[in-house]
Amino acid sequence: MIMHDLHHLLDANRAFALNGRGTTNHCPMALHALHEMGANPRQLQQFFAHWQTNYALPGGEQQQGDEEELQFVRLRQQLATRLADEGWLPTFATLLEQGLSPAGGAFHPLIRFACALENGHLGEQAAALAAWQCRPLRVPAGQRAPVQDIDTLLSALARQWEGARWRGEWITERLRQVTDAPTWASGLPSGVSSSDLLVQLADAALALYWQTGNFTVLHMVTGSRAAAIVASQLPAPWQARWQTLMWQAVAAAYVTVGAPSLQTPVWPDTGKLSWQNVLARVVESLDDHVIKLVHCCWREGLARPLLADRYLAVAARAAGLLAPLTGPDAI
Numbered sequence: 254m255i256m257h258d259l260h261h262l263l264d265a266n267r268a269f270a271l272n273g274r275g276t277t278n279h280c281p282m283a284l285h286a287l288h289e290m291g292a293n294p295r296q297l298q299q300f301f302a303h304w305q306t307n308y309a310l311p312g313g314e315q316q317q318g319d320e321e322e323l324q325f326v327r328l329r330q331q332l333a334t335r336l337a338d339e340g341w342l343p344t345f346a347t348l349l350e351q352g353l354s355p356a357g358g359a360f361h362p363l364i365r366f367a368c369a370l371e372n373g374h375l376g377e378q379a380a381a382l383a384a385w386q387c388r389p390l391r392v393p394a395g396q397r398a399p400v401q402d403i404d405t406l407l408s409a410l411a412r413q414w415e416g417a418r419w420r421g422e423w424i425t426e427r428l429r430q431v432t433d434a435p436t437w438a439s440g441l442p443s444g445v446s447s448s449d450l451l452v453q454l455a456d457a458a459l460a461l462y463w464q465t466g467n468f469t470v471l472h473m474v475t476g477s478r479a480a481a482i483v484a485s486q487l488p489a490p491w492q493a494r495w496q497t498l499m500w501q502a503v504a505a506a507y508v509t510v511g512a513p514s515l516q517t518p519v520w521p522d523t524g525k526l527s528w529q530n531v532l533a534r535v536v537e538s539l540d541d542h543v544i545k546l547v548h549c550c551w552r553e554g555l556a557r558p559l560l561a562d563r564y565l566a567v568a569a570r571a572a573g574l575l576a577p578l579t580g581p582d583a584i
Contacts (some may be wrong), residue, residue, distance in 0.1 A: 254369075255349070256269075256372065258294045258297055259572060260339035260415055260473070263284065263299070263337070263374045263376065263377055264331065264376065265301070266301075267380075269305075269312050269313065270319075271325040271384055272310065272321075272322070273304075273308035273309050274307070276308060277359070277361050279304070279361075279541035280300075280305075280309065280455070281368065281380070282365050282368050283304070283541040283545060284300060285319055285368040286368070287544060287547075288372070289552070290535060290536050290544075290548055291536060292536040293536075296536050296537065300539060304541075306437045318536070321388075325383050325387045328382075328386055329376075329379050329383040332382050333375065336382075340499060341370075341378050342487075342488075344382055349491060351391075352391050352392075353385060353386070353390070353498075354391060354392045354501065355480060355498055355502045356428055356476075356505055357385060357389055357425070359423070359428075360473070360479070360502070361472075362382070362384040363381075363476055363483070364475055364476060364479045364545070364568055365380065365381035365384065365481045366381035366479070366483065367478070367479035367482040369381055370482055370483065370486065382527050390428060392432050392498075392502060393432060394441045394443075395441060396439025396441070397440065397441060397442045397443060399444035400444075400446070401445070401447060402447045402453055402514070403445060403453035403454055404457065405445075406442060406445055407504075407515060408515075409442060410504060410508055411513065413436075413440045414440075414508045414511070415511060415512045415513060416511055417511055418511065424468075424469050424472065427469075427509040428505050428506065430535075431508045432510050440503070441504060445500050445549055450499070450500055451484055451496060452482055454455075454477045454503050455477040455481065456560075457503075457515065458470060458473040458554075459474055459567060460505065461507075461513070461515060462474050462514055463520070463566070464515065465578070466578040468542075469510050471542060472506070473506050473559070474549060474550075474567075475545050476503075476552075478549045480495070480499045483495065509582070518563075520562065521575065522553050523562045523569070526566075526575075527566065528554070528568075531565070531569055531574060535571075535572050538572075543571050546568070547572055550564040550565070550571075
């Protein structure tokens with residue numbers, strides 16, 4: 254699959270608003286995932302047409318009165334010029350300095366940005382960074398003693414927040430409620446001392462998603478991979494700040510879903526499953542979240558062969574090749 258077909262559709266996506274009908278604009282992220290999984294031009298066009306017909310809204314000045322959209326368009330244009338001149342790192346440094354959380358926009362700007370880094374589309378890099386600034390979320394720092402690892406962090410949060418319920422239809426709305434809670438900072442550790450935090454976040458998110466099937470946790474899975482993609486291109490002095498913002502983001506997201514205690518996962522036998530069958534089904538899918546989750550699992554399975562069976566199990570369940578999660582743990 255040549256990159257031209259993908260970039261042509263990403264260029265066309267520029268006409269779509271930041272927000273769609275009842276959702277954000279998942280189109281560029283799904284197109285990137287489909288392209289990487291081997292979708293042909295017909296399949297890419299099929300998804301684009303589906304999104305355009307069912308979810309996309311016209312962008313820019315056509316959205317009169319939508320201040321966020323107008324801000325997004327202005328920022329996107331400014332950043333496109335800046336990125337063409339100096340690349341994305343100076344702009345990203347500003348995001349780090351301002352403490353903008355990767356969970357802002359329900360992790361979507363982060364995921365969109367990571368996709369754009371992988372496919373090299375400068376317009377999408379600018380759009381993702383603009384979206385990040387249009388939907389700023391800042392997670393207050395914790396005041397409790399530091400913990401050693403992510404499992405200990407989540408266990409501490411579960412002791413305080415397990416079973417908590419937060420109102421609101423949108424992930425970002427619930428994130429703001431959590432981070433605005435008077436007891437948030439006092440119950441959050443001030444740090445996590447491990448050096449492989451992003452790997453631990455990915456492991457915890459995958460296990461929690463297998464346990465719960467929760468929609469917000471799905472974004473923790475795809476967001477964790479996106480965070481690692483970004484980290485791989487950051488200068489060494491920036492790594493600690495980026496890891497801190499990311500574990501704080503995951504901590505807040507974990508609390509929004511009621512901070513369920515992590516159980517020891519029971520992984521199925523995947524001997525009769527294959528990535529070939531999973532990908533063949535998913536490149537024909539029109540479900541943007543299934544597309545992105547399966548793509549994430551496929552890439553992580555390739556990168557981490559010791560965990561490949563776990564990623565295959567999650568992907569197969571998302572693709573309908575394993576029975577869906579049922580029972581009390583499904584949240």
